[in-house]
Protein backbone atom coordinates (compact mmCIF):
# COMPACT_ATOMS: atom_id res chain seq x y z
CA UNK A 1 0.00 0.00 0.00
CA UNK A 2 1.23 3.46 -0.86
CA UNK A 3 2.38 5.61 2.03
CA UNK A 4 1.94 8.79 0.00
CA UNK A 5 -0.96 11.06 0.92
CA UNK A 6 -0.41 12.94 -2.31
CA UNK A 7 1.32 11.55 -5.37
CA UNK A 8 1.86 13.92 -8.27
CA UNK A 9 3.48 12.28 -11.26
CA UNK A 10 4.74 14.24 -14.28
CA UNK A 11 1.90 16.71 -14.00
CA UNK A 12 1.63 19.31 -16.74
CA UNK A 13 -1.13 21.88 -16.97
CA UNK A 14 -1.44 24.51 -19.64
CA UNK A 15 -4.17 27.11 -19.88
CA UNK A 16 -4.42 27.51 -23.63
CA UNK A 17 -0.96 28.78 -24.46
CA UNK A 18 -0.28 29.86 -20.87
CA UNK A 19 1.96 27.79 -18.66
CA UNK A 20 0.46 26.55 -15.44
CA UNK A 21 2.70 23.60 -14.45
CA UNK A 22 5.44 21.76 -16.30
CA UNK A 23 6.28 18.13 -15.59
CA UNK A 24 5.80 18.35 -11.84
CA UNK A 25 6.50 15.24 -9.76
CA UNK A 26 6.10 15.34 -6.01
CA UNK A 27 5.06 13.06 -3.15
CA UNK A 28 3.66 14.11 0.20
CA UNK A 29 4.06 11.38 2.83
CA UNK A 30 1.27 10.41 5.15
CA UNK A 31 1.58 12.21 8.49
CA UNK A 32 3.93 14.97 7.39
CA UNK A 33 3.51 18.71 7.15
CA UNK A 34 4.62 19.78 3.70
CA UNK A 35 5.25 23.44 2.86
CA UNK A 36 4.74 24.36 -0.77
CA UNK A 37 6.48 27.62 -1.52
CA UNK A 38 6.67 29.83 -4.53
CA UNK A 39 6.27 33.41 -5.70
CA UNK A 40 3.00 34.73 -7.15
CA UNK A 41 2.02 32.93 -10.31
CA UNK A 42 4.42 30.02 -9.74
CA UNK A 43 1.67 27.42 -9.99
CA UNK A 44 0.85 26.64 -6.35
CA UNK A 45 -2.89 27.11 -6.71
CA UNK A 46 -2.93 25.22 -9.99
CA UNK A 47 -1.28 22.26 -8.25
CA UNK A 48 -3.74 22.40 -5.37
CA UNK A 49 -6.79 22.75 -7.62
CA UNK A 50 -5.68 19.67 -9.51
CA UNK A 51 -5.70 17.71 -6.25
CA UNK A 52 -9.32 18.69 -5.73
CA UNK A 53 -10.31 18.04 -9.35
CA UNK A 54 -11.11 21.73 -9.76
CA UNK A 55 -8.79 21.81 -12.75
CA UNK A 56 -7.84 18.81 -14.86
CA UNK A 57 -4.27 17.89 -15.83
CA UNK A 58 -3.17 18.43 -19.42
CA UNK A 59 -0.97 15.38 -18.88
CA UNK A 60 0.40 13.38 -15.98
CA UNK A 61 -1.45 11.95 -13.01
CA UNK A 62 -2.44 12.90 -9.51
CA UNK A 63 -3.46 10.58 -6.67
CA UNK A 64 -4.78 11.76 -3.34
CA UNK A 65 -5.06 9.31 -0.41
CA UNK A 66 -4.54 6.60 -2.99
CA UNK A 67 -7.56 7.72 -5.05
CA UNK A 68 -8.02 9.51 -8.35
CA UNK A 69 -9.58 12.94 -7.68
CA UNK A 70 -11.35 12.76 -11.04
CA UNK A 71 -13.35 9.66 -10.25
CA UNK A 72 -13.44 9.71 -6.47
CA UNK A 73 -14.06 13.41 -5.79
CA UNK A 74 -17.10 12.92 -3.54
CA UNK A 75 -15.47 10.26 -1.38
CA UNK A 76 -12.28 12.28 -1.18
CA UNK A 77 -13.89 15.54 -0.14
CA UNK A 78 -15.07 14.01 3.15
CA UNK A 79 -11.54 12.89 3.96
CA UNK A 80 -9.93 16.20 3.02
CA UNK A 81 -10.02 19.63 4.63
CA UNK A 82 -9.57 22.18 1.87
CA UNK A 83 -9.01 25.89 2.20
CA UNK A 84 -9.06 27.63 -1.16
CA UNK A 85 -6.79 30.58 -1.81
CA UNK A 86 -9.90 32.56 -2.70
CA UNK A 87 -12.23 31.12 -0.05
CA UNK A 88 -15.72 32.53 -0.67
CA UNK A 89 -19.06 31.65 0.87
CA UNK A 90 -22.52 33.22 0.95
CA UNK A 91 -21.98 36.53 2.75
CA UNK A 92 -25.59 36.81 3.99
CA UNK A 93 -25.17 33.85 6.32
CA UNK A 94 -23.87 34.06 9.84
CA UNK A 95 -20.45 32.46 10.25
CA UNK A 96 -21.92 29.78 12.56
CA UNK A 97 -24.77 28.94 10.14
CA UNK A 98 -22.34 28.64 7.28
CA UNK A 99 -20.08 26.31 9.24
CA UNK A 100 -23.01 24.14 10.40
CA UNK A 101 -24.14 23.84 6.78
CA UNK A 102 -20.65 22.86 5.60
CA UNK A 103 -20.35 20.43 8.52
CA UNK A 104 -23.49 18.68 7.25
CA UNK A 105 -21.88 18.22 3.84
CA UNK A 106 -18.91 16.53 5.53
CA UNK A 107 -21.10 14.03 7.34
CA UNK A 108 -21.60 16.08 10.53
CA UNK A 109 -19.29 17.69 13.07
CA UNK A 110 -20.02 18.02 16.82
CA UNK A 111 -21.11 21.67 17.41
CA UNK A 112 -18.71 21.99 20.34
CA UNK A 113 -15.83 21.36 17.97
CA UNK A 114 -16.85 24.28 15.75
CA UNK A 115 -17.33 26.46 18.83
CA UNK A 116 -13.92 25.49 20.22
CA UNK A 117 -12.11 26.27 16.97
CA UNK A 118 -13.96 29.59 16.63
CA UNK A 119 -13.08 30.54 20.20
CA UNK A 120 -9.46 29.67 19.65
CA UNK A 121 -9.27 31.80 16.53
CA UNK A 122 -11.41 34.53 18.11
CA UNK A 123 -14.06 34.26 15.42
CA UNK A 124 -17.54 35.57 16.22
CA UNK A 125 -19.94 32.87 14.98
CA UNK A 126 -22.91 35.24 15.22
CA UNK A 127 -21.43 37.76 12.79
CA UNK A 128 -22.69 37.83 9.21
CA UNK A 129 -19.93 36.81 6.84
CA UNK A 130 -20.24 39.92 4.68
CA UNK A 131 -19.59 42.06 7.78
CA UNK A 132 -16.34 40.25 8.56
CA UNK A 133 -12.89 41.58 7.70
CA UNK A 134 -10.68 39.61 5.29
CA UNK A 135 -8.75 38.06 8.16
CA UNK A 136 -11.94 37.02 9.96
CA UNK A 137 -13.32 35.46 6.78
CA UNK A 138 -10.10 33.53 6.50
CA UNK A 139 -10.78 32.19 10.00
CA UNK A 140 -14.14 30.82 8.76
CA UNK A 141 -12.15 29.10 6.02
CA UNK A 142 -9.75 27.63 8.55
CA UNK A 143 -12.52 26.34 10.82
CA UNK A 144 -14.27 24.61 7.92
CA UNK A 145 -11.00 22.98 6.83
CA UNK A 146 -10.10 21.67 10.30
CA UNK A 147 -13.49 20.96 11.89
CA UNK A 148 -14.07 17.40 10.67
CA UNK A 149 -10.53 16.28 11.57
CA UNK A 150 -9.74 15.25 8.01
CA UNK A 151 -6.95 12.82 7.19
CA UNK A 152 -5.48 15.36 4.81
CA UNK A 153 -5.51 19.15 5.03
CA UNK A 154 -4.86 21.00 1.78
CA UNK A 155 -4.45 24.68 2.55
CA UNK A 156 -3.81 27.32 -0.11
CA UNK A 157 -2.11 30.36 1.47
CA UNK A 158 -3.79 29.70 4.84
CA UNK A 159 -2.11 32.56 6.68
CA UNK A 160 -3.19 35.17 4.18
CA UNK A 161 -4.76 38.12 6.02
CA UNK A 162 -4.14 36.74 9.52
CA UNK A 163 -2.45 38.89 12.12
CA UNK A 164 0.70 37.49 13.78
CA UNK A 165 -1.08 36.20 16.90
CA UNK A 166 -3.69 34.33 14.89
CA UNK A 167 -0.96 33.06 12.58
CA UNK A 168 0.68 31.52 15.62
CA UNK A 169 -2.62 29.92 16.68
CA UNK A 170 -2.94 28.50 13.18
CA UNK A 171 0.59 27.07 13.34
CA UNK A 172 -0.28 25.46 16.68
CA UNK A 173 -3.34 23.89 15.06
CA UNK A 174 -1.17 22.50 12.27
CA UNK A 175 1.30 21.05 14.76
CA UNK A 176 -1.56 19.41 16.68
CA UNK A 177 -3.04 18.01 13.47
CA UNK A 178 0.32 16.46 12.71
CA UNK A 179 0.55 15.01 16.23
CA UNK A 180 -2.88 13.42 15.60
CA UNK A 181 -1.53 11.75 12.46
CA UNK A 182 -3.14 14.11 9.95
CA UNK A 183 -1.22 15.13 6.84
CA UNK A 184 -0.92 18.82 5.96
CA UNK A 185 -0.05 20.24 2.55
CA UNK A 186 0.09 24.03 2.71
CA UNK A 187 1.18 26.66 0.25
CA UNK A 188 2.78 29.96 1.06
CA UNK A 189 5.01 32.48 -0.60
CA UNK A 190 7.08 33.03 2.54
CA UNK A 191 9.37 30.41 4.04
CA UNK A 192 9.20 31.89 7.55
CA UNK A 193 5.47 31.12 7.64
CA UNK A 194 5.99 27.41 7.20
CA UNK A 195 9.45 26.59 8.50
CA UNK A 196 8.31 26.32 12.12
CA UNK A 197 5.85 23.51 11.39
CA UNK A 198 6.88 21.91 8.10
CA UNK A 199 8.77 18.63 7.95
CA UNK A 200 9.67 19.22 4.32
CA UNK A 201 9.45 22.16 1.99
CA UNK A 202 9.43 22.45 -1.77
CA UNK A 203 9.92 25.52 -3.92
CA UNK A 204 8.16 25.90 -7.22
CA UNK A 205 8.99 28.59 -9.75
CA UNK A 206 7.49 29.20 -13.15
CA UNK A 207 5.57 25.96 -12.96
CA UNK A 208 8.56 23.77 -12.15
CA UNK A 209 9.81 22.21 -8.94
CA UNK A 210 13.20 23.76 -8.17
CA UNK A 211 13.93 22.49 -4.66
CA UNK A 212 12.69 19.99 -2.11
CA UNK A 213 14.26 19.35 1.27
CA UNK A 214 13.68 18.43 4.90
CA UNK A 215 13.58 21.50 7.13
CA UNK A 216 15.78 19.73 9.72
CA UNK A 217 18.46 19.16 7.06
CA UNK A 218 18.29 22.78 6.03
CA UNK A 219 18.65 23.85 9.65
CA UNK A 220 21.66 21.59 10.07
CA UNK A 221 23.29 23.41 7.17
CA UNK A 222 22.48 26.86 8.52
CA UNK A 223 24.81 28.89 10.70
CA UNK A 224 24.75 31.73 13.21
CA UNK A 225 26.14 35.19 12.64
CA UNK A 226 27.27 36.32 16.10
CA UNK A 227 28.21 39.74 17.45
CA UNK A 228 29.40 40.12 21.01
CA UNK A 229 30.37 43.35 22.75
CA UNK A 230 32.55 43.44 25.85
CA UNK A 231 33.19 45.95 28.64
CA UNK A 232 36.90 46.04 27.71
CA UNK A 233 38.94 45.02 24.61
CA UNK A 234 39.43 41.26 24.25
CA UNK A 235 42.42 39.38 22.74
CA UNK A 236 41.53 37.79 19.40
CA UNK A 237 43.73 34.73 20.16
CA UNK A 238 41.27 33.56 22.80
CA UNK A 239 38.61 33.08 20.12
CA UNK A 240 40.62 32.00 17.09
CA UNK A 241 40.41 28.28 16.47
CA UNK A 242 37.31 27.65 18.61
CA UNK A 243 35.29 24.74 17.17
CA UNK A 244 32.81 25.96 14.55
CA UNK A 245 33.98 29.58 14.69
CA UNK A 246 35.07 31.21 11.41
CA UNK A 247 35.16 34.70 9.85
CA UNK A 248 36.40 35.97 13.21
CA UNK A 249 37.03 39.69 13.63
CA UNK A 250 37.77 41.57 16.84
CA UNK A 251 37.62 45.34 16.77
CA UNK A 252 38.44 46.58 20.26
CA UNK A 253 35.44 45.62 22.37
CA UNK A 254 33.39 44.11 19.52
CA UNK A 255 33.73 40.57 18.23
CA UNK A 256 31.94 39.25 15.15
CA UNK A 257 32.08 35.73 13.75
CA UNK A 258 30.19 32.96 12.05
CA UNK A 259 29.31 29.85 14.10
CA UNK A 260 28.58 26.47 12.54
CA UNK A 261 27.08 23.92 14.93
CA UNK A 262 26.94 24.50 18.68
CA UNK A 263 27.60 28.04 19.95
CA UNK A 264 28.75 26.62 23.31
CA UNK A 265 32.56 27.02 22.82
CA UNK A 266 32.10 30.65 21.79
CA UNK A 267 29.79 31.41 24.70
CA UNK A 268 32.16 29.79 27.22
CA UNK A 269 35.14 31.74 25.81
CA UNK A 270 33.16 34.99 25.89
CA UNK A 271 32.04 34.33 29.48
CA UNK A 272 35.62 34.80 30.68
CA UNK A 273 35.06 38.52 30.07
CA UNK A 274 32.30 40.99 30.92
CA UNK A 275 29.79 40.77 28.09
CA UNK A 276 27.75 43.93 27.49
CA UNK A 277 25.85 42.82 24.39
CA UNK A 278 25.08 39.68 22.39
CA UNK A 279 23.38 39.25 19.08
CA UNK A 280 23.13 36.03 17.08
CA UNK A 281 21.11 35.86 13.87
CA UNK A 282 20.30 32.57 12.24
CA UNK A 283 20.90 32.55 8.53
CA UNK A 284 17.69 32.98 6.65
CA UNK A 285 16.49 29.47 5.82
CA UNK A 286 14.91 30.51 2.58
CA UNK A 287 18.09 32.13 1.33
CA UNK A 288 20.06 29.07 2.34
CA UNK A 289 17.58 26.77 0.67
CA UNK A 290 17.61 28.63 -2.57
CA UNK A 291 21.35 29.21 -2.71
CA UNK A 292 21.90 25.52 -1.98
CA UNK A 293 19.94 24.54 -5.04
CA UNK A 294 20.93 27.26 -7.44
CA UNK A 295 24.28 28.50 -6.22
CA UNK A 296 22.73 31.95 -6.00
CA UNK A 297 21.92 33.82 -2.80
CA UNK A 298 18.92 35.75 -4.08
CA UNK A 299 15.80 33.67 -3.45
CA UNK A 300 13.43 35.91 -5.37
CA UNK A 301 10.67 34.66 -3.09
CA UNK A 302 9.76 37.68 -1.13
CA UNK A 303 6.46 38.80 0.28
Ligand SMILES: Nc1ncnc2c1ncn2[C@@H]1O[C@H](COP(=O)(O)OP(=O)(O)OP(=O)(O)O)[C@@H](O)[C@H]1O
Pocket residue numbers: 015018019020038039040041042043044045046047085189
Ligand atom coordinates in the same frame (compact mmCIF):
# COMPACT_ATOMS: atom_id res chain seq x y z
N1 LIG B 1 -7.81 29.87 -15.12
C1 LIG B 1 -6.66 30.27 -15.64
N2 LIG B 1 -6.56 30.69 -16.91
C2 LIG B 1 -5.39 31.07 -17.46
N3 LIG B 1 -4.21 31.08 -16.80
C3 LIG B 1 -4.23 30.69 -15.52
C4 LIG B 1 -5.45 30.26 -14.87
N4 LIG B 1 -5.14 29.93 -13.59
C5 LIG B 1 -3.81 30.12 -13.45
N5 LIG B 1 -3.27 30.59 -14.60
C6 LIG B 1 -1.84 30.89 -14.83
O1 LIG B 1 -1.07 29.80 -14.36
C7 LIG B 1 0.10 30.28 -13.69
C8 LIG B 1 0.14 29.73 -12.28
O2 LIG B 1 -0.91 30.33 -11.51
P1 LIG B 1 -1.27 29.88 -10.03
O3 LIG B 1 -2.51 30.63 -9.61
O4 LIG B 1 -1.30 28.41 -9.96
O5 LIG B 1 0.00 30.42 -9.22
P2 LIG B 1 0.23 30.59 -7.66
O6 LIG B 1 1.58 30.06 -7.39
O7 LIG B 1 -0.89 30.00 -6.89
O8 LIG B 1 0.25 32.14 -7.49
P3 LIG B 1 -0.33 33.09 -6.31
O9 LIG B 1 0.64 33.00 -5.19
O10 LIG B 1 -0.31 34.43 -6.97
O11 LIG B 1 -1.71 32.61 -5.99
C9 LIG B 1 0.05 31.80 -13.76
O12 LIG B 1 0.84 32.20 -14.86
C10 LIG B 1 -1.40 32.10 -14.01
O13 LIG B 1 -1.55 33.29 -14.76
